[in-house]
Amino acid sequence: MTAKERCTSCNATLAVEGSTGFPCPVCANTIYRCYRCREQSIAYTCPKCGFQGP
Ligand SMILES: [Zn+2]
Ligand SMILES: [Zn+2]
Secondary structure, three states: OOOEEEEOOOEEOOOOOOEEEOOOOOOOOOOEEEEHHHHHOEEEEOOOOOOOOO
């Protein structure tokens, strides 16, 4: 894992704490979210396949 992961929703560079990553349910591409977007339940869009989810 690199230190340059970016939030899929807001494109912020992820801090170590509070961020999360999970595989896209469609294409298994890893999606990252920062703690702010996670807490606010901001929708994400998979950069690979365009899938949108809560
Ligand atoms: Zn974010
Ligand atoms: Zn995807």
